[in-house]
Amino acid sequence: MNDHPLSNSAEKCLAGKRVLVALTGGIACYKVCTLVSRLVQNDADVRVMMTEAATKFVGPMTFQSLSGNPVMTSLWDTGENPDAEHIGLARWCDLVVMAPASANSIAKMVHGIADSFVSTVMLAVPKETPMVIAPAMNADMWENAATQRNMSLLKELYPQVRLVGPEEGWQACRAVGYGRMSEPEDIVATCLSTL
């Protein structure tokens, strides 16, 4: 009996589920390749959107290949919806996963800022749609009072959000502290228990 969260039979809960993955600008974008692949392997229908900053870490082509769907990066791209792609995608999904969630994108969510494809979709997602958010940032950014206040606001304003991490551990800035993104397996496990 294998009790790995990704090989448990409960993973079949993702069959036919429409999962929208939002990547924002952090080094942990590389871990989200594994996350997207795991979701797809478990029969989820996965769409990916990326901030401009996220595309500096991993190219959209990687996520297009892993998800089997076009990757949205701009409000001005024409997608499948003839009118507003951001509204169509916001209505389409059963679950939104923001990973990694940057300090900046969390701040935008709690202040209602919609100045990019990702931030506009996050504002347009119906309040009934669950969200899984995996913050990732340098420990000093995480401990900053502004970030901590934004996290409190996130919990208050978005009861549909389930937070995963961040964890304590080694960070790309060569320090040990809080702010490391949770592992893809833990994020998938949270998606499973959310849906």
Ligand SMILES: Cc1cc2nc3c(=O)[nH]c(=O)nc-3n(C[C@H](O)[C@H](O)[C@H](O)COP(=O)(O)O)c2cc1C
């Ligand atoms: C090498 C590098 C690594 C970064 N890592 C992070 C990170 O892990 N978390 C974070 O919040 N910001 C990080 N940033 C800063 C964000 O990319 C920056 O605040 C950006 O404006 C975020 O935009 P977005 O939220 O639209 O993706 C990093 C920047 C660079 C250059």
